[in-house]
Amino acid sequence: HIATQLEEETPEILRPVRDAASREALRDADALQVQALSFLVDVDLPCRAVLQQRLEVFVDSFFQAWAPKPFAAWDPDHAKSAVWALKVDGFGIAGSRFLWDRIGVPEASMDFCARARKEISEPLADEAEALADLGPSAGTSRKHQRVFAYAEYDLEPPPGEAEIRGKMLFENGFRTTRVRADQRWLRPTPxxxxxxxxxxxxxxMQMMGVLCSQLQVEGLAEFGNQELNSLLLGRVDVYTSAPPCISCVGSMWQFKRHFPNISFHFSCSSGRDGKTEAWIRR
Known part of the structure; x- marks a missing residue:
C-alpha cells in the first residue's frame, strides 16, 4: 500500500526499485507460485505483460480442472481438490477477471461501481468517527481487514408476481444481525x-446466500427446482471492496448456475484504493 502511494506521488523515486523488481520477477518467473504471480501482475511492474500471459495460462488450466461438468451439481470436494492442487486462495484483480471471463460474467457498469463505493464508504466513515471520539489510543491492538460486498438486483419474476428490486450491503465476518449464508444453495470452498x-x-458468500433464501421465502425459487428457478429474469450487479477469493468466485458462480436467466455482473476494488481502503485497527 505504501509503495503504491509513493508510486503515485513520486514515480521517479520508485522507478529503479520497480525496474529491479521486474528483472527479479522475470528471472524467477518459472519458479513463482501462482499466488505470488497474481500479486505481481496487480502491482503493474514493467514486465506485467509477460507475467500476465503466464497467469492467464494458470487460470485457464485451473478453470478446466475446477469447472463442474455441464448440468452437473456443484461438487464441493471437486472444487476443493482443484484449488488445493494449485495452492492458491485468490487470483487478485487481473487473474480474477480472467476467471470471470471464462465463467461468462461481464464487468458491472461504472455508474453502479460509483454507487457501490459510496455505499461502502459510509460504514467506514462511521467507524472512523467512532474511533476518533474514543481518542488516539482506541483500537491499536491489531489490524483486521474489513471486506464489503454490495449488490443491486432488479428481477422480473414469473407472470403475476411483482418486480423485485433492492440493494444489499454485507461485511465479512460473523454478524449476529445477519442471516448466515444458506449452504444448501451455495457451498464454500476451504x-x-x-x-x-x-x-x-x-x-x-453471506450476501448471495441470503438473496437465495429471500427468493425462496417469497416463493420465487426453490432449491433444486431448476424449472422454477429458470423462470426468474433480470439482473444482479455485485461489487466488492477487495478482489474475491476463489471460494467467493465459486459461490457467485453457483448463484449464476441456479438462476441461469439472471444476468450477473461483477467488479471489485483493488483493496488498496484510498477511497475504499478497508483496514481498521481493533
Whole structure:
C-alpha cells in the first residue's frame, strides 16, 4: 500500500526499485507460485505483460480442472481438490477477471461501481468517527481487514408476481444481525493458504446466500427446482471492496448456475484504493 502511494506521488523515486523488481520477477518467473504471480501482475511492474500471459495460462488450466461438468451439481470436494492442487486462495484483480471471463460474467457498469463505493464508504466513515471520539489510543491492538460486498438486483419474476428490486450491503465476518449464508444453495470452498478462515463468513458468500433464501421465502425459487428457478429474469450487479477469493468466485458462480436467466455482473476494488481502503485497527 505504501509503495503504491509513493508510486503515485513520486514515480521517479520508485522507478529503479520497480525496474529491479521486474528483472527479479522475470528471472524467477518459472519458479513463482501462482499466488505470488497474481500479486505481481496487480502491482503493474514493467514486465506485467509477460507475467500476465503466464497467469492467464494458470487460470485457464485451473478453470478446466475446477469447472463442474455441464448440468452437473456443484461438487464441493471437486472444487476443493482443484484449488488445493494449485495452492492458491485468490487470483487478485487481473487473474480474477480472467476467471470471470471464462465463467461468462461481464464487468458491472461504472455508474453502479460509483454507487457501490459510496455505499461502502459510509460504514467506514462511521467507524472512523467512532474511533476518533474514543481518542488516539482506541483500537491499536491489531489490524483486521474489513471486506464489503454490495449488490443491486432488479428481477422480473414469473407472470403475476411483482418486480423485485433492492440493494444489499454485507461485511465479512460473523454478524449476529445477519442471516448466515444458506449452504444448501451455495457451498464454500476451504482454501489452502489461509486454511483457518471460515469462507462461509465471507461478505459475498453471506450476501448471495441470503438473496437465495429471500427468493425462496417469497416463493420465487426453490432449491433444486431448476424449472422454477429458470423462470426468474433480470439482473444482479455485485461489487466488492477487495478482489474475491476463489471460494467467493465459486459461490457467485453457483448463484449464476441456479438462476441461469439472471444476468450477473461483477467488479471489485483493488483493496488498496484510498477511497475504499478497508483496514481498521481493533
Amino acid at each position: 482454501l489452502p493458504i489461509n486454511s483457518w478462515v471460515d469462507r462461509s463468513l465471507c461478505a459475498e
